[in-house]
Amino acid sequence: MANTNSKPGASDVDGHEPDRRDFIVVATYAMGAVGGAAVVWPLIDQMNPAADTLALASTEVDVSKIAEGQAITVTWRGKPVFIRHRTADEIMRANAIDSAELRDPEEDETRVQKPELLVVLGVCTHLGCVPLGQKTGEVKGEYDGWFCPCHGSPYDTSGRIRKGPAPTNLEVPPYSFLSDGVIRIG
Amino acid sequence: MSAEKFSNPVVRWIDHRLPVFSMLDHEKYDYPVPKNLNYMWNFGVLAGLALVIMIVTGIVLAMNYTAHIDHAFGSVERIMRDVNHGWLIRYIHMNTASFFFIVVYIHMFRGLYYGSYKAPRELLWMLGVVIFLLMMATAFMGYVLPWGQMSFWGATVITNLFSAIPFVGESIVVFLWGGFSVDNPTLNRFFSLHYLMPFLIAGVVVLHIVALHRFGSNNPIGIDAKGPQDTISFHPYYTMKDMVGIAMFLLLLAVAVFFFPNAMGHPDNYIPANPMQTPAHIVPEWYFLPFYAILRAVPDKLGGVLLMFSAIFVLFVLPWLDRSPVRSARFRPVFRIFFWLLFIDCILLGYLGGMPAEGIYVLLSRLATAWYFLHFLVILPMLSVFETTKPLPKSISEPVLATARGVA
Amino acid sequence: MRKFLIASVTAIAAMIGLASPAMSAGGGDVKLQAGEWSFTGPFGYFDKAALQRGFQVYRDVCAGCQGIDYIACRNLADLGYNEAEIKAIAAEYEVMDGPDDEGEMFMRPARPADIIPNPYRNDNEARASNNGAMPPDLSLIAKARANGPDYLYSLLLGYVDAPTNQDVPDGMHYNNAYSGNLIAMPQPIYGDDVEYADGSPTTPEGLSADVTNFLMWSAEPKLEVRKRIGVAAVFFLSIFLVMSYFAKRRVWADLH
Structure with a gap:
């Protein structure tokens, strides 16, 4: 059957039943497809965080030197973390309101390990800008916490969203007290 | 060329407006290929496969590489140690480079043996030589990127070739370096060009294939096909025959990548570049x-x-x-x-x-x-x-x- | 023309084969002692106990002068240490961090993510402390020398008395595995330089083999997974080759 004009692939389908020898053709193509798919994964997975990036996932911070009413910003995983030593007044105001009324209901005490020390990620939950309110003299917004200037989201003294487009409260990163004055984030 | 030959309505709809399926079909079935091609005719397809592997792994490596003299060597080591599967991707890139040259050399010798460069395929052959030149430039610049001792001294020696040109040679070399020695500007431009040139190669490959399809493949006997009794369709005959070659190629490549990944490299390139000290015996890559x-x-x-x-x-x-x-x-x-x-x-x-x-x-x-x-x-x-x-x-x-x- | 194909492949293989030892031998005049390594061959693996002992030799013997800049404490998990052990090992190192709020750099105990600190601040200090000879970094040394493992093993055991006709200048040492035979590094291993917890022999050969194992790991930490995937890949592709050959025969059978 030395024919060139007809399509041999098509005639096989129409002409005769696939037999064992046709099976091997299909199996070979299938095997090629499986092999091809297998090499795609490493090419994609290389974009996930590398081992050294994952290993740097914790930061130790000395919080003993933050004066009452002051705040510091530290870096964790390339993002700012706000650490505020809250005044008694700020703590009181954070607890004064009924959390059920909030957009993202959360009690203040579930957001802190020690009431005077608030640790939150300094990343607005709307679209990722860094809110103002860390430095003295910066706008803190109408709830005296932080204020995101990008799209106008004010946060309160517990870092909870009160108004504006942001959907959730400022995230509290995992952290633990290594000693009285030192925390480890991550 | 009518779109009716496709049963799938979506394919037919697209093909009527954008005849890509007709073109594919044409290459698969209507393009006549001499029926007597031997396995030496696999190497064109294999070279194409090698180019694709190089571009894909190269793009991925570039996501993790830093083109700066202080960080290049370290970033390659980070790929080898920390990036997920980075060692695999880099070893594939390294070894496929060598395999690419092996395949192309065999492809060229095949052309020499069977007279594939003769009329009417002169331009086809010359485009192939252009591809070979581009490959050499690309490979040379790629070898510089890890910034090891051989990278650095290879770059120094090869760029210095241009200083042999009378009168303007020294100025040309300074121009190529962007400085007074192989340094950070040199590394940066080599990285940029190393990323660019594979796409130039791909472009010339398209021309190479256009020229090939004008008169079709040469064959081991070297006489032109006289009619349909001398030819067969590309698919499934040569797709299957190429598949055998591809399987063999990948098997040998896998043996190199997984068991002898550095055999075709040079140990000195695992020493960071040192502009103050030349290795005792410097040689270019084997190809x-x-x-x-x-x-x-x-x-x-x-x-x-x-x-x-x-x-x-x-x-x-x-x-x-x-x-x-x-x-x-x-x-x-x-x-x-x-x-x-x-x-x-x-x-x-x-x-x-x-x-x-x-x-x-x-x-x-x-x-x-x-x-x-x-x-x-x-x-x-x-x-x-x-x-x-x-x-x-x-x-x-x-x-x-x-x-x-x-x-x- | 099958002959042609075979000839080409063998010729190019021969060319690479002929050229690579020629390229890499450099001095070419020394004979290496071949060690017994678990990591060679398609099923090669690292002997974790040997790696741990080798790390101990590195720390007690080599680390005084030579850094291992691409190895972080966390990488020691490959040697079989658990997280707590790695933290304890890390804490034994002091690394520089900073600047702190006052702008000062300060020292703190290392954490698992930290690179094992280099004994010198920079190359100049390294050179100045070693009579002008720069002790090379050891992370990649097993790949940066031809026949790396055998070379390192031979070099460590190669400190023998110089032949009478050989003049050994001050600050140099005679070594029969080193190209040119004169090496700046003084003999590092004499036997019993360290004490092993597992009671393995601390002969010069034992210590040298252990540290060579460790250095091969530091140069190629992914060796085990590479070979494991390699066996699977070669197995898969061999079947693929056989199948595609028979599939090709099936398709071409139409023509005859």
């Missing part, structure tokens, strides 16, 4: 060794550089050096002997390129270089005139011998 031997064979700086470039340039004019009307070496008994001598000569040059330039090696390099040029410039034109060729078959499908005559 440059024949040309390196030609370069060193000449005691004159400019002469060596010119001769080395001539070794490639002579391939451009090859279709006009070999005027014999018979393509395939099967029917050229004397040519066949000289072909194998040239083959051995090239291997010898490669060996000599890796040896220190002293003693007997210098003399041998000169003889081998002389033979290389003698083959192309004297022997081939002479054979075109004096060789008595064997009678050619009447057609590809009929093994009956016709009276000896030209095929053009």
